[in-house]
Amino acid sequence: MAEQEKENFRDSIGTITEEGKRAWVFPKKPSGRFYTYRKVVSYFLLAFLILSPFIKIGGNQFLMFNVLERRFNIFGFPFWPQDFHLFVISMIIGVIFIALFTVAFGRIFCGWICPQTIFMEMVFRRIEFWIDGDRHSQMRLDRQPWNAEKIRKRVTKWIVFFLISFIIANVFLAYLIGSDRLIEYITDGPLVHLSTLVALLVFTGVFYFIFAWFREQVCIIACPYGRMQGVLLDNKSIIVAYDHKRGEAENGRKKFRKNEDREALGYGDCIDCKQCVHVCPTNIDIRNGTQLECINCTACIDECDTVMEKINLPKGLIRYASEDEITKKEKFKFTPRLKGYSAVLFILTGILIGMLFLRNDLEANILRLPGQLYEHKENNIISNVFTYKLINKTTREVDDVSFKLLSHKGTIKLVTQNNFEVPAQGLAEGTLFIEINNAALNGDKDKLKIGVYSGDKLIETTTARFLAPRSYN
DSSP: OHHHHHTGGGGSOTTBOTTSOBOOOOOOOOOSHHHHHHHHHHHHHHHHHHHGGGOEETTEESEEEETTTTEEEETTEEEOGGGHHHHHHHHHHHHHHHHHHHHHHSSHHHHHTOHHHHHIIIIIHHHHHHHHOSHHHHHHHHHSOSOHHHHHHHHHHHHHHHHHHHHHHHHHHHHHHOHHHHHHHHHHOGGGGHHHHHHHHHHHHHHHHIIIIITTHIIIIIOTHHHHHHHHOOTTSOEEEEOHHHHHBTTOOOOOOTTOOHHHHTBOSOOOOOHHHHTOTTOOOGGGOSOTTOOOOOHHHHHHHHHHHHTTOOSOSEEEEOHHHHHHOOOOOOOHHHHHHHHHHHHHHHHHHHHHHHOOSEEEEEEEOTTOOOEEEGGGEEEEEEEEEEEEOSSSOEEEEEEEESSSSEEEEESSOSSEEEOTTOEEEEEEEEEEEGGGOOSSEEEEEEEEEETTEEEEEEEEEEEOOOOOO
């Protein structure tokens, strides 16, 4: 029965009461060395997130994900729908990278890098501490009736939360439509672009709902990564762990008493102060072991180290450690599983880098016009009609563009002018005729190699199938 009661925490999550209602979490304000490191990392990532849409490299936005126009910029490199394979490989690399770090270091991504955690813990939660006070002040404010103090604090907090959500929505919009267009919309005024304003307010509402009400439920309920860690973690993974061997000893935990010899009495170093529970943003007890709700934020490590320091006991009762390190005293090893993930990551990264270097700034596609056969002209000339599409992936205009046959002797005639321009980050398309003497053809479906020139400079090559009469030799 005792063991069953000990495992009851696995039957429900820490943010739900026994009646099935939402248990609001009032975490204690964290402090300590890990929290200081997290603040440095978080503010760097926040600056990166906010500034990335407004930084340009070679005229390209540093990061842009324009789904509507199917244009993407990643680290200044423009990607078009034709580069979708590169985007897919990049996403696979990202997933494997996160999986590798999860196998090695647990849910470290959630606690240190995830935008949800950074915004929640380093922006909205800190504002809440500033307006409502620490854990006990927040709990007291929640219980008290709606008097002048509560109304003032609640309204102030809601307004600040809404304004920050609106700023986040604008940054999010800059990623979607581009920072130049966003600045243009702001300059023109909101009434000129009502549809964009409505979309912006919808996104603001979503962000406000997440950070003002849904909060840690995103990590526990909505995010699939918490479920993934159950598959990826093993006894060798480095996680935020409670040293139960040291904390429980033979007779378990016991409240601290001054000048008491705990070791002689068989009690562990855990004094059951529950500070690690109070500081947890997802309201779990880390002493129960690895749990779905744990985001490896290290708040419990800092809090426990502070308590251990006060009672003159060694730090590290809660620390980054593996289950094998705690139970078997085994240090971290680069396991075959990690080697396998690393090898796959290394290979895919090499493939992506190679593809990026081989990728041309201008992409050409020349296809036969559907449903059209060849035309037999005078002097044994065979003519085929094609459509062409040139995509300029750069911020520079490509001028004086022309086509030349590289594999066969023949002529290329454009329906419009023979030399044209391809606009920056745009495309040029049209129709052309290719005429070749039948004697120069090897069969009824010859493969042509066609060069795309800018002036006298060859900038791209492409191929096309040329239809001709079947020869019966």
